[in-house]
Amino acid sequence: MTGHDSIPDVVTDPSGERLMRADSIGHGVPVLAFDVGGTDIKSALFDGEGVARGLRRTPTPVADADPEGALIDRLAKLAAQLQDQHPDVAPEAVGLVVPGIVDSENGIGVFSSNLGWRNAPMRELMRQRFGLPVAFDHDVRAASWAERVLGGARDYADAVVLIIGTGIAGALLVGGQPYTAGGYAGEIGHSPIGEWPCPCGARGCLEARASAGAISRRYVEATGTAVDGAREVIARAAGGDETAARIWDEALDALTMSIAQLTAVMAPQAVVIGGGLSRAGGALFDQLRARLADRLSFHRIPVLVPAELSGNAGILGSALRAREAAS
Amino acid sequence: MTGHDSIPDVVTDPSGERLMRADSIGHGVPVLAFDVGGTDIKSALFDGEGVARGLRRTPTPVADADPEGALIDRLAKLAAQLQDQHPDVAPEAVGLVVPGIVDSENGIGVFSSNLGWRNAPMRELMRQRFGLPVAFDHDVRAASWAERVLGGARDYADAVVLIIGTGIAGALLVGGQPYTAGGYAGEIGHSPIGEWPCPCGARGCLEARASAGAISRRYVEATGTAVDGAREVIARAAGGDETAARIWDEALDALTMSIAQLTAVMAPQAVVIGGGLSRAGGALFDQLRARLADRLSFHRIPVLVPAELSGNAGILGSALRAREAAS
Incomplete structure (x- = not known):
């Protein structure tokens, strides 16, 4: 049983210290970086060579009363642990990236259904706790920034990054920079x-039809058969299962429709696709x-093009943003 | 009958010299400006006070063999006429705006089905003929620029301008500047x-359902009854005509869908709507x-918000761009 002061269920990322084709974010000041999701937190120190030290994944604390306070307490403990284990790395700034609506310019967490806050002044709260410059950004925009600097978008100044997993998140790069529109873009x-209905309250959202989560959920609803995620639905479709084929076909049509709209309106040079569904490879990319x-x-x-940084794009982006905040 | 050297059917714009809420583009160098459409050309000299002199609308020449040459010949004749009538205005640059795919950065008319060219080096051809600096831009992007500087988008750095007439054209303003993506945005x-099919070869285009042209065409197809444009269909819908009501409802739904997508993806501060359909006023804006x-x-x-410069936004944008080319 874990005590009140310890962090429960510390799980070292099974990918260990390896950062998927990006072994380093390059030379620069040491920084502390967090990528906070609805279920877990990735944390690491990045040393002067840009190598992640002590990369780990731990659960996100659940707190109804003071979600931002509970999160910052947890991040401070993670920082202390990392510092204990890597005393040679003295971070000069902190990066924090989170889901939801993020006003990175003003350092405000406008809204996050996963983390439970509204208009939380996260950058200032973090600065007070850590006594260091803080970069506060949206997780997928930070991930898209990492893909721009280190990954699949490096050759494309105008690009859309699409992360297709449980949900579908996106970020726009315009003229080589993230385009935020106050956090709403x-x-x-x-x-x-x-x-069709979407749990967000709107109608006809792409995510409700084409996310990996929607694909497996729709298959289970249609057949009553449990599946091991969207990949199994895609495999069943290839094997002649008509229900699986219809659901996968509808997901591909929905993605095509959305990318076609992006093409007409923004004309990005590239769409960089990451997340669990992107690992369907040719079945996804050739079809689209x-x-x-x-x-x-x-x-x-x-x-x-496929995203290259995979699940680590968020924390790499967090570290890149932290370095910008330090300078 | 008109001779070979004269410009047939010269029609002074019924709006005369009045430029719809923008009496002047402001103080600056005198310029010559053209707004070329598929059926007619607007031309005017803009004096040092930014007032349009001799604004007129004349037919676009039809030429299969050398469309860019025939157009430039016509523009040179219009320039000579304007100069004869207003010898006190000595233009220091020329603005030309056209429909289609326009690479304004490189001065290339990439493609225009209305004007019949592909990869026409229009800026250089114009410069050779006129011996002046030339601005070459897309008509609707130039119009959106005029709306940004002088009209409905003046308070919004991130905006979409939508011109709903025979077709539907759009332009994006990002950070206060037109966003072009090589002419494809x-x-x-x-x-x-x-x-549904679209004459462009794609499927399900907004224009094929929600343009003023589509609304009247769809009504005529459904009923065999001729109408005086989309405004009559909207009036019939208000008067209880069920077919008209269905077609207008579907057009509104289509526009809503497109603006909803823009909202989710780009989150513009404003959508500025111009063109013939925008004059439907409350029937359009309140419904949307x-x-x-x-x-x-x-x-x-x-x-x-409604566009403010109406049919003159294109030539105002052309004149604004010409002044930028002169400096």
């Missing part, structure tokens, strides 16, 4: 393309390329 | 939101506001 998962070409005409169809 | 009229609120949830819904 990039909600591609909650852009409407049909009329063919369907996009089929439904558009004079438009400039973007290159579709 | 802003094709909101040809962004897919359904499955109510339907947007109904179909979205946590999103930041943009302000919907």
